[in-house]
Amino acid sequence: MNWLQSLFSTHSATGSVIIISLIIAVGMGLGKMKVRGVSLGVAFVFFIGILAGHIGLSVDPTVLDYAETFGLSMFVYCLGLHVGPNIFGSLRHEGMALNLWSLCIVVVGTVFALALVPFTGISLPDMVGLLCGATTNTPALGAATQALDILGKPSDSVALATAVTYPLGVVGVILAMMFIRKCFVKPCDLESKPLTDDDHTYIAQFIAMNPAIADKSIVQIAEMTHLKFIISRIWRNGQVIVPVANTVIKMGDSLLVVTSKEDEDTMVVLFGKQVEKDWNGEQIDWNAIDSNVESRVCVVTRRALNGRHLGQLQLRHTYGVNVSRVLRGDIKLLASDDLRLQYGDRVTVVGRHDAVDNAEHFFGNSVKTLEKPNIGSIFLGIVLGLLLGAIPVNLPGMESPIRLGIAGGPIIMGIIVGALGPRMHFISYTTRSASLMLRSLGLALYLACLGLVAGKDFFATVVRPEGLLWVGIGLLITVVPTIVVGVIALHKHKYDFGTVCGIMCGSMANPMALGYANDTLKGDTASISYASVYPMGMFVRVVIAQLLIMFLAN
Template identity: 50%
Template sequence: MDWFSQTLLSHSAIQAVIIICLICAIGLLLAKLRLRGISLGVTYVFFIGILAGALGNYFVPDKPLIDPNMLDYAESFGLVIFVYALGLQVGPGFFSAFRKGGTQLNMLSFGVVAVGTLMAMTFFWTGHFSLSEMMGILCGATTNTPALGAAQQALKHLGLNADASTAALACAVTYPLGLIGVIFALMLAQRPLKRIEPEQTKNDAEDEAFIASFEVLNPAIFGLTIAEVAQMDNNLFTVTRLWREGKVLLPQNDTVLQEGDRLLLITQENELKSLTVFFGKRDTTDWNKNDIDWNAIDSHLISERILITKPNINGKKLSSLNLRTRYGVNVSRVKRGDIQLVARPGLILRVGDRLTVVGQKDAIKRVSAELGNTVKTLDEPNMVAIFIGIVLGLLLGCVPLFPGMSYPVRLGLAGGPIVMGILIGAFGPRIHMVTYTTSSANLILRSLGLSMYLGCLGLDAGRDFLSVVMQPQALFWVLIALLITFVPIWIFAFVGVRFSKRNYATTAGMLCGAMANPIALSYVNDTTKGDKASIAYATVYPLAMFLRVIIAQIIVIMSC
């Protein structure tokens, strides 16, 4: 068995991969355990990493468990994969979310950053903690290693190398509590927030398509074409069917509306009241049930979902395809991921979108051939775009934001890839860049990257964790870190839900982004529906991280 012990104990690439994979596997197995329906999820990987690091240091004190260079590489690569895949996931909805309240979310996250920093400086001004200790505690409580790196660089630049080591030690002790502290703070706040959550936000679906039917009773629109009516009203809607004298018609832009016509519309739920006033009357039929047989509504028209798989369609506007004019069909809605979008003319199409098309059977076949509709084509993600995006993200993270400074601020290893992922996910189709990945492929990338990152982070912190925790001073570090973690979260969780009228998922995602805590985001995603938390996280994360990095350097410069 010499080969076995040599493989596990001798530093090599194989040994590093085996140990990291074992840590991830054990942690993910424990993640399935639930206490009263609650699980810490992938956080267990971090704890198993700490345990492995502590045991390795106990049995072999003078030798790290795995090669430090391998550990640093695996930790960095895992983080890059996670944040880039997260950026790709939320990129398509990032800028629309920013227009619909992203500025407000960033102001809330700025408040989280400001309150936490002010609390840390208040404790420093009392004289009980040194500046280096307080910077380490602040970075650990907010799980922000780029800010720690920036603070250490500033301290070393001022010749305070010992203080830089103290900051790293304080961060190592408080970092695990910062990771899980956000989760526990959200656990304790979830029920109270749900009780005060405004009713209109609980099923918030501003972007999603809603199906409704209306009867034309408004004399002001009698005799007008559908195109003229659409220009008169500012509401977003698409007319997909028209009932007249017991017959079903496929409406065109030049179809003239008559009194008593019944229209089937695709719109957004928040437009219903104004559309009811505009058309005259809304009927009570619920068209949003999953069990509706659309092809049974009329005999000569069928409804079919067509998958876009041809790259040449990627990045084109729906109106540029002229499907209604060329084939006599209507596109009623577009499904992108788990979201149903209204098929507005200016909607930019992406590979992977599913178009609901209404029309004659032969016409729909021709539309299907033009768009592709070949599921097998999407089985393989565009890996070239993924690797190029990661390279561009890393380069972006290395660009000095303020070149004139002696130690310029950078977005770093986490900030650059997530910003690039967002940009490519949002604007890639506009330059006909196929960035589509299936939901399962994106989830695998995110899970793999986060597990690697946390396992390696735990290994790194576990080596000195037990010895440092036993020191009396460490207890005060932990208590202060818990306050810096809990207080800003509770304050702005209440402000976000009560005063900013945000739902719990969006507020929680914003808080996770402001605290730079991907583990807490994973917990929120497990306990809420949809991508609202992830979109809010990505909306505030770049600015919040940037602020923390700059503030860390400014505090050191101003206080020394």
């Protein structure tokens, strides 16, 4: 059995893979167990990593650092890529409020930590270390130690304080979410309330009775108003017409119009009369309405169409079809001329059967192509994200520059590519299953390596005289601000619980807690709010850590 023992006792590539894989396998398996209806999910990997480090399992430091960096950068980049298409819409509507709530958690936690200094006798540098660990923010620790080096002061105890409080800092946010859910969350708060409406389209039927539009073409009518709409069908004297831009509207025509819900009343004024019929149900068989007109969903798989404006394609003129709606992920978009198509979009095409066939070939509609994730573009995005995170940013009054780091850079790059990739003709599409797999793999790798590092000295440090005090204070710094601000945000601003969890996890730079939230809650609101507040929260904490050392530790 010496060969088996050597795999765990010597630092080899095979042994490293076995140890990390074993930690992940055991952690994921135990994470499925429920105690009183609660399971930790991927978070359990972290605890198994601590236990493995405590019993003496180890991995070559270079390999460990690589796996941890790779896992975290993959997780946050793919998370940014996933929420990118929705992020700017949420920022326009709720982004400022989300970041203000996140900033409240940061400020309350910082003030609370400073208030504990005179009562506990802990030095300010050590308290900054506790704050960095309690908020799981290693870039902030880096900024603090750099500031101490500039002042010529030792930083070993600061790093040790962070190491001791980091594990419970990770767990503390989960405990805070459990506490809030148990004591303050109503059943209605568990229902996902998207930050932005996922359906930006509304279908209605109108009768042309406004003399102002009589005998005018559709393009002329469109020029009469700033509102956006698509007329997908016209019924005239028992016949159905697939309209094009120069189709003339006659008095008494029955029009099927795709617009937005908020413009419904204005459309009544424009066209004349609305038919009382619900066209927005999920069970409507569009092809059964007219035997001569077909409605078909085509998938954009031609790479040349990525980033092209829909109006540039001249589909009405070339193929005699209308595109009424575009489904992007879970969001339904109005197919206006200025809408940029993205690879993987699902477009609803309306027209005669032969015309729709031609349009289908034009879009590609190769579902099989979409089954292959764009691995190359994902790794290119990670490279760009890491380069972005390495850029030094010099702030006035600060001796050393700060950086977004291996977490901040990739998540921002993922958001940029996910939201703006088509404008740069960058194909960022990947399958939902592949995206979830890469996020889960990256987070599990990160937590396994993080646990191994923390477990080596964790228990030895805790039994030191100041160890338990540090752990207790760190847990308070984690739990108190998140619970206080989380409860207020939940009830004052009427956010759903998933959104509040995302704010808490993002403000504390805690991807493991986000993994727990995603495992136990429905919808993507936690991920969206996390991505909205994470960059700013992390940046502010790095600045605060450096400022506290530079101006208060002298």
